[in-house]
Amino acid sequence: MCMTSIVIAGAGYGGVMAGRKFEKAMQPFTLINKHSYHQFITWLHEAAGGRHRIDDYKVELSEVFRQSIVTQIKDEVTFIDRQQRKVIGKKGEYPYDYAMIALGSAPEFFGIKGLAEYSLQLRSIETARQIRTHIEQQFTAYREDQDETHLRIVVGGAGLTGIEFVGELMDWLPDLCDRLGIPNNRFEVQNIEAAPAILPALSENLQTKAKKILEEKGVRIRTNTKITKVEADAVYLESGEVVHAKTIVWTGGVRANPVLKNSGFTCDGRGRAKVNAYLQSIDDERVFVIGDCASFESAGRPLPPTAQLATQMGDVAATNLLALSKGEQMVHFQPKILGTLASLGRDVGVGFIAGMQTSGTPAGIAKELSKVKYLWQLGGLRMVTRNRRSLVREY
Ligand SMILES: Cc1cc2nc3c(=O)[nH]c(=O)nc-3n(C[C@H](O)[C@H](O)[C@H](O)COP(=O)(O)OP(=O)(O)OC[C@H]3O[C@@H](n4cnc5c(N)ncnc54)[C@H](O)[C@@H]3O)c2cc1C
Structure with a gap:
C-alpha cells in the first residue's frame, strides 16, 4: 500500500x-x-x-x-x-x-444591484430549507393581510436549476394552498431569463416542449427579460416594469x-x-x-x-x-455528455439520453431512474436500498 x-x-x-x-x-x-x-x-x-x-x-x-x-x-x-x-x-x-x-x-450575481442581499439561492440543504420555509411563511401571511405579493414568486434564471424549481413549485403550491385554505388560482410563479431561450443545454425543439409544458402548468416564462435591480420585495426589469414579489429566488449563474x-x-x-x-x-x-x-x-x-x-x-x-x-x-x-434531463415537476420532464430526445412522462421516469444510477455509483446496492424509498418515485 x-x-x-x-x-x-x-x-x-x-x-x-x-x-x-x-x-x-x-x-x-x-x-x-x-x-x-x-x-x-x-x-x-x-x-x-x-x-x-x-x-x-x-x-x-x-x-x-x-x-x-x-x-x-x-x-x-x-x-x-x-x-x-x-x-x-x-x-x-x-x-x-x-x-x-x-x-x-x-x-454569480453579475453585478445586479440588490440581488445578493435580497434573493434566496438554491445551493444546499440549508438554503433549500430556507426557501421552503420562506414560501410557507409568505403563504401563511397572505391569510392575514390578503396582500397578493405574498403569493408571487419570481425565479431568476432558466437553466436546469431555475426550470426544475419552477416545475416543482407548480406541483407543490396547489397542495400548500389547499392546506392553508387559500384559493388555488391566486398564486403566481414567474421565471425571468435574460437570454432568448430556456434550458441552454437542450435543443430548440426540447426548449419549446419544456416551455409549453411549464406554461400549461401555469408558469409565466419571460425570456429576453433582464433584471436590473432587486429590492426586498421588488424586481426591476430593463423595460422599466417592476414586479412586486415577496419571494425572489436567484438561480441565474x-x-x-x-x-x-x-x-x-x-x-x-x-x-x-x-x-x-x-x-x-x-x-x-x-x-x-x-x-x-x-x-x-x-x-x-x-x-x-x-x-x-x-x-x-x-x-x-x-x-x-x-x-x-x-x-x-x-x-x-x-x-x-451521456445525456441531460430536466424535470418539469413530479411526473414529467424533457431531455436526451444517448442522443435520443425524450419528453413528458418518459423523461420524468428517466429522471427518476437517473437517481438510482447515481445512488449506485455512490455506494452500490446498499446506497440504493437506503435511499430509494424516500427519494425515488414508485411506478
Ligand atoms: C437545484 C440544482 C439542480 C441541478 N441539476 C443538475 C442536473 O440535473 N444535472 C447536472 O449534471 N448538474 C446539475 N446541477 C449542477 C450540479 O449540482 C453541480 O455542477 C455539481 O454539484 C458540482 O459538483 P462539485 O463536486 O464540483 O461541487 P459540489 O457538488 O457543489 O460539492 C462541493 C462540496 O464542497 C463543500 N464545500 C464548499 N465550500 C467549502 C469549504 N470552503 N470548505 C469545505 N467544504 C466546502 C460543499 O459543502 C460540498 O460538499 C444542479 C444544481 C442545482 C443547484
Whole structure:
C-alpha cells in the first residue's frame, strides 16, 4: 500500500467519486468538508419545492466511506497553501503530498444591484430549507393581510436549476394552498431569463416542449427579460416594469468557489482554476482541480458546471493522482455528455439520453431512474436500498 498523503477538499459530486476510487484502490485519504454529509444538490429543487423531507436529500459521509480508509474532517477550507503543501481550514491545517480541490461553486450575481442581499439561492440543504420555509411563511401571511405579493414568486434564471424549481413549485403550491385554505388560482410563479431561450443545454425543439409544458402548468416564462435591480420585495426589469414579489429566488449563474482565486491559482473569468488534460492545476502538478472549480477547455470553451462532469472528473483525477504518485502514465480526461434531463415537476420532464430526445412522462421516469444510477455509483446496492424509498418515485 502506498503511504502517499492525499487530501480531498470538498465532498460533493466530484470529491466523493474521487474518494470512491481511492477506497477501491485501498489508498487512505483525508476528506475535508464543511458538513459531515454529502448533499444531493441536483435534487434540491425537490427539497425546496416540498416533495420529500429535506433531510432525505443528504447522506452522512460515514455511510459512504469505510472508516479504515478515510480520515474525515469537518472544517471549512479557506486557503490552499501550495508552497507549504497544506490545505488550510478554519479549524486546522492539513498537509498533503497531493491535493484534490472539489469545493464546488458560489452564486454569480453579475453585478445586479440588490440581488445578493435580497434573493434566496438554491445551493444546499440549508438554503433549500430556507426557501421552503420562506414560501410557507409568505403563504401563511397572505391569510392575514390578503396582500397578493405574498403569493408571487419570481425565479431568476432558466437553466436546469431555475426550470426544475419552477416545475416543482407548480406541483407543490396547489397542495400548500389547499392546506392553508387559500384559493388555488391566486398564486403566481414567474421565471425571468435574460437570454432568448430556456434550458441552454437542450435543443430548440426540447426548449419549446419544456416551455409549453411549464406554461400549461401555469408558469409565466419571460425570456429576453433582464433584471436590473432587486429590492426586498421588488424586481426591476430593463423595460422599466417592476414586479412586486415577496419571494425572489436567484438561480441565474455560478462561479467557482472563491478559495481558488484567493489562493492564487490561475483562473478563468468565472474564478475556475485552469487545468491541463490530466486535470492538474496548470500552476502545480500536485494539485488536481475538479467539478465546478475546474476550467477544462473542450472545443475551445470551458465545460459547463454539471454534476455529470464533476463525477467523471473525480474518477479520472483520482486515477491520475494515483498514477502520478507511482510514477506511472496518466490518462487524458475525455468528457462524455451521456445525456441531460430536466424535470418539469413530479411526473414529467424533457431531455436526451444517448442522443435520443425524450419528453413528458418518459423523461420524468428517466429522471427518476437517473437517481438510482447515481445512488449506485455512490455506494452500490446498499446506497440504493437506503435511499430509494424516500427519494425515488414508485411506478
Ligand atoms: C437545484 C440544482 C439542480 C441541478 N441539476 C443538475 C442536473 O440535473 N444535472 C447536472 O449534471 N448538474 C446539475 N446541477 C449542477 C450540479 O449540482 C453541480 O455542477 C455539481 O454539484 C458540482 O459538483 P462539485 O463536486 O464540483 O461541487 P459540489 O457538488 O457543489 O460539492 C462541493 C462540496 O464542497 C463543500 N464545500 C464548499 N465550500 C467549502 C469549504 N470552503 N470548505 C469545505 N467544504 C466546502 C460543499 O459543502 C460540498 O460538499 C444542479 C444544481 C442545482 C443547484
